[in-house]
Amino acid sequence: MAQTYLSISDLTFTWPDGDPVFDGLDAMFGAGRTGLVGLNGSGKSTLLRLTAGLLQPDRGSITVAGSLGYLPQSITVDTERRVDELLGIDEVRKALHRIESGTADAADFDVVNGRWDIEERAVALLARLRLDHIVASPEQLDRAVGTLSGGETVLLGLTAQLLCEPTVLLLDEPTNNLDLDARLRLYAAVEQFPGTLLVVSHDRDLLERMDTTAELRNGDLRMFGGNVVEYQRIIDAEQDTARAAVRDARSDVRKQGRELVEARIKLDRRKRYGKKMFEQKREPKIVMGLRKMQAEESAGKLRNNHIEKLDDAKSSLTEAEEQLRDDREIRVDLPDTQLYSGQHVISLKGVQLACGPTITLTVSGPERIALIGRNGVGKTTLLGAVAAAGPQVPWRFLPQRLDIFHDDLSVAENVAREAPHATAEQVRAQLARFLFRGSDSDVAASGLSGGEQLRAALAMILLAEPAPKLLMLDEPTNNLDLPSLAHLTQALASYRGALLVAGHDLPFLRQIGITRWLELTDDGVAEVDPR
CATH class of the missing domain: 3.40.50.300 (P-loop containing nucleotide triphosphate hydrolases)
Incomplete structure (x- = not known):
């Protein structure tokens, strides 16, 4: 190449x-x-x-x-479109078929442009990415996509790019x-x-x-x-150095501040002594005037010297603090969400999902359940079935796409809609727990980044009235940067209610303290050990 x-x-x-x-x-x-x-x-x-x-x-x-x-x-993805259209090879296939049938013109050869094996490569790529249940042969490239899960959509999009x-x-x-x-x-x-x-x-x-x-x-x-391990090692080392520099700079600011105060006290003493000598007229007036001028000049230089040192120390502190990264943490220690052992939360008995399997699921107390399984097996559908059945405690659902906002409203206004009895001051105080401070809470929901949306969505569901004792989360780590992922992990680790989390990120699921692992298959749901 x-x-x-x-x-x-x-x-x-x-x-x-x-x-x-x-x-x-x-x-x-x-x-x-x-x-x-x-x-x-x-x-x-x-x-x-x-x-x-x-x-x-x-x-x-x-x-x-x-x-x-x-x-x-x-x-x-428009599920009514054909697979070859979504892969971007439909025109090439049409040209190939005209060439094979003998009805082609010169333009068809330009369209093919040497890609004689495009169908075979497409099928092979789909098989390599485990999408052979959608297309298993070149002939099936004509079929409509049908209903795809989010993961299957991503893999189909990757296949389209790799084919080019x-x-x-x-x-x-x-x-x-x-x-x-x-x-x-x-x-x-x-x-x-x-x-x-x-x-x-x-x-x-x-x-x-x-x-x-x-x-x-x-x-x-x-x-x-x-890679990211080496990157994190370098950043951690730099932050250790930055924190040490901040400590030293703060110490120097305190030192220079003390020395400035001591210098001012010393100068005040000299001033009082000079004034006393002048009043007692122990020396000729011209000599005393000269001494006074020299003393004032010396005092000014000494004072300015200490002020400059203090200003320099403050500047050094500002520069050192600028090297520190924002390590603010979400705080969600909300007592109203607490559940007690044995408290009944979910009861789903013999419910058949639209995608096929029949499910029985019970949850009690502050259990933390991970729902895993292949793409398209019905994890999102199962969460919907639990919501439709009606959990027996206050609950909230965090969807994959975080589409729970009124985009034209601010973060504070969205949260206020879920907590109508809270005052504006209470809403803003609670939002500060989720790192929306001051004017941050006035930003329109449509202008939030992925991580900010996640924090705002958490604020909406956790600050809602009544406080949710069950959180159902569908792929909550999507689109999060590493600090936001750490924020989410910390928030859920300190949550006192029950959790039902559909996801594939095993390190994240382990870190939030999952107590039961359930795998959804075409035959139903079963407890598993993900190790």
Whole structure:
């Protein structure tokens, strides 16, 4: 393969509302795998969309050596469309079939452009990504997609990109909604990609497969030579150094403050002594006047010297604090959500899901249940069935897409709708627990990043009236940056009610203290040991 790279030069982009994202950004991504990390809202997805041409920069250029493929974070599939249409090979197949039947013209050969095996490659790729239940032979490429799960949609989108054989491939949160088996197959596809790969993800297992890590922070891009483990090691070491520098700077500020006070006391004493000598007229007037002028000049220099030292110490402290990263934590120690052992929560007996299996499920007390299973088996459907049956305690549901907001309302207004008896001051005080402080709570819901949406959604469901004693969460780690994932983990770990969580992120599920693991299959639900 010819040299492949992605070059970004002087990239500048501002949203229509005046919010700046990049100002003169420069970057170079060569052959190999790069994980792009950063806080939610730092511009990771925006950078990929600019590179893909979906957004136009205000200034600067983006150069792709070869062809570009892009898998966005959210994919919407019309289930009535044919598989080959969604894969982007329908026109090639039509041209191939006309050539095979002898009814082709010269334009058909241009359309095919050497891709004589496109059908076989499509079927092989679908099989490699475990989508052979959708298409098992070239003839089945004609069929309608049908109803796909979120994970199957992602894998179908990846197949479409790989069929185009791009030299530069952009993936935005590609493991969202993927079950464990599908993740392994996506990991294998990523590791086998021969060109320049740029991946935005919160999935540590995927990020550990990267050759390089790039971090977007405050509009700047910083490269780290290694995967996310090496990146985290460097950041942790830098933060240890930064915390030590802050401690030293604070100590110096206190020291310089004390010395300034001591200097002022000393100068006041000298002033009182000089005044006393002047009043007693022990020396000629001209001599005393000269001494007074010299004393005042010396006092001024001494005072200014200490003030300058204090100002320098404060500046050093400010610089040291700027190197510290935001380590604020969500606080959700809400006593009204507490459940007691044996308290009845869910009773689902012999309920047949629309996707096939018949389910019996009981939950009591503050149990924490993980619901796992392959994509499309019906985990989301089961959560819906529990909601329809009516849990026997106050409950709230956090959907995959976090589509529970009124987009034209602010964060505070959305929360207030769920807690009508709370005052505006109470709403804002509670929102501060979820890191929405001051004007942050006045931002419209439509303007929130993925991690901010997650925090706002948690605030809505946990601060609702009555307080929920059961949380049902559907793939809650989707689209979260690493700090936001840590926030969510911390929030759920301190929650006192019951949890029913559908997901595939085993490290996350273990960290929130899951007590029962249930696997949903075509035959029903069974307790399993995920080890």
